[in-house]
Amino acid sequence: MSLDVDIRHEQEAFRLQARFHSEGRLTALFGRSGAGKTTLVNAIGGLIQPRQGRIVINGRVLVDTRRGIAVPKHKRRIGYIFQEGRLFPHLSVGQNLLFGRWFTPRRERVADFDGIVGLLGIGHLLDRRPSTLSGGEKQRVAIGRALLADPQLLLMDEPLASLDDARKAEIYPYIERLRDESSVPIVLVSHSVPEIARLATSIVVLSEGLVTASGPAAEILRHTSLFPQFGPAEAGALIETRVLRHEDVFDLTILQAKAGTLTVPRLDLSVGAPMRVRLRARDIILSLKPPEGMSALNVLPGTIVSIDGPDGSSVDVTLDCGGESLVARVTRKSVEHLSLTPGLPIHAIIKSIAFDPEALGRVPHDDHP
Known part of the structure; x- marks a missing residue:
């Protein structure tokens, strides 16, 4: 079309x-x-x-x-x-x-x-x-x-x-x-x-x-500046995944993306089913080291690609995680405290609670123009 x-x-x-x-x-x-x-x-x-x-x-x-x-x-x-x-x-x-x-x-x-x-x-x-x-x-x-x-x-x-x-x-x-x-x-x-x-x-x-x-x-959707009335609350990255497996004992589903695996509440989908996930900028925490002793199940290693200009107290940090582009909304103080710069290895921590039902959707097919 x-x-x-x-x-x-x-x-x-x-x-x-x-x-x-x-x-x-x-x-x-x-x-x-x-x-x-x-x-x-x-x-x-x-x-x-x-x-x-x-x-x-x-x-x-x-x-x-x-x-x-x-x-x-x-x-x-x-x-x-x-x-x-x-x-x-x-x-x-x-x-x-x-x-x-x-x-x-x-x-x-x-x-x-x-x-x-x-x-x-x-x-x-x-x-x-x-x-x-x-x-x-x-x-x-x-x-x-x-x-x-x-x-x-x-x-x-x-x-x-x-x-x-x-x-x-x-x-x-x-x-x-x-x-x-x-x-x-x-x-x-x-x-x-x-x-x-x-x-x-x-x-x-x-x-x-x-x-x-x-x-x-x-x-x-990666640009929070395009959504000033929602901005950091809703903008973020769209990730295409497939169902890797289910962990029924914990009522969880494991999704496979290019960036790594993501754990979400149990989905009524068969193994291999495609799924589109929205990772909101506000739900991503950055860490210089692999986190230990945390309850968060989703940690994706990556590299900082760019840091946008400040918007008040916050900035958008764009990451490359295994070929997937993610955006994290963090404070200017955190950028300075962690000495964040483009090219720096980083770990993106995502809470499981970020995967609300509206954040999950079927991956669009390319069968039709």
Whole structure:
């Protein structure tokens, strides 16, 4: 998937000036409320017409104000998922799903009903009405309805914002499967760092109507400066691992990464299963020597690559641990006390508690462009 955006738009007192290129299977538009995420996604979907610029998806020009091109929203072949499922209450789940097909010419219908139902795990819901569904179930049905319209792009405008943590945990795996097993690229609007860390392959950061950064998720999430409202609390490294073994007697799982082994609470995954882990900068402690007499189970040897300029009392220290890039947020006093400099061997100590459920996600596959 390729998405090229270069637009300017004014709406009352708000001004959006967004320019970026993404080739991710799931591109996250990230920023706090009022940053311009929804305005941008509405421009892509055709709900608003930007004053100036271009929008191109997979080489297909949707908007080019200079050439007078503005493809109507009903011809853009874009599925849109809102914060609420917006299902028809008088129709069953099965009827809601089939409604999406009415907007696609019969000769162009290629989406497999049974395949999408199986992908989203909603086969047992087909005869039920929306009023009997949980929030997570409603969103899965809404995603299925959008997919059955054979879209060329799926827009998700904070689809999990109205769900509690339990319902989010329920729907995360289905969005991961959709990202990895469907041929439909996704643009996800979010203001949650854990959410984009788990789901995104590419990230576009917005602030006050401007794109402040864009690129692969692993690269963007390493820079705490890009997330000033979350910063050291949430930013960090994304590490791809596989399940090495389980230690059932301790209810733990051992993950194998390039950097070494990581111990996490027991995961219901088979040995060899891929797993993406987020190591937050705030959860990493640095030691000049291999630690002894500590309860922390995760210690990764590495080398200091760089030390960013100070941000108040703290700095970001970038590490190379066996080819993995990690970031530790430490105080300027610690840097001076330990005489930390680039090239210095170091040990990164990570608490097991850092591996919360939202920090763990399925590794994106490269099966689709």
